[in-house]
Amino acid sequence: MTKRTSAKYKIDRRMGENIWGRPKSPVNKREYGPGQHGQRRKAKISDFGLQLRAKQKLKGYYGDLTEKQFRRIYAEAERVKGDTGENLIGLLERRLDAVVYRAKFVVTMFAARQFVNHGHVTVNGQRVNIPSYRVKEGDVIEVRDRS
Numbered sequence: 001m002t003k004r005t006s007a008k009y010k011i012d013r014r015m016g017e018n019i020w021g022r023p024k025s026p027v028n029k030r031e032y033g034p035g036q037h038g039q040r041r042k043a044k045i046s047d048f049g050l051q052l053r054a055k056q057k058l059k060g061y062y063g064d065l066t067e068k069q070f071r072r073i074y075a076e077a078e079r080v081k082g083d084t085g086e087n088l089i090g091l092l093e094r095r096l097d098a099v100v101y102r103a104k105f106v107v108t109m110f111a112a113r114q115f116v117n118h119g120h121v122t123v124n125g126q127r128v129n130i131p132s133y134r135v136k137e138g139d140v141i142e143v144r145d146r147s
Helices: 006-014 048-061 067-079 083-091 096-103 109-116
Strands: 121-123 141-145
Touching: 006 048, 048 067, 067 083, 083 096, 096 109, 096 121, 096 141
Parallel strands: none
Antiparallel strands: 121 141
């Protein structure tokens, strides 16, 4: 299981927007970044900075993926025909934790990751406890009876 190295609120403030849509997000209170130098005038962000920020937002939104997981998914999205960006989002949405979150079994993406990791989910009758499990079309996803 991936360990988030910094607080969700701090990530929200660094990115300058409410990534997870949390009602108590500090971005709703303060527009500036976290820390001692957060209130200084923001420098114009470069093209590389924009791309990096977009990647970090995407990784954070899907439960803080590791760089290795993200690169592997991106490489696969590049290989498949069509728009790479759409393929990337499609592959990320096919992860088991994302499917559990979208099915409203749990409230947050982080709770979905924990829910799957604790073995509360079955796919086609088999218990699966790997959040990055790739769900195929036609798979039946259920909450275990004993959960």
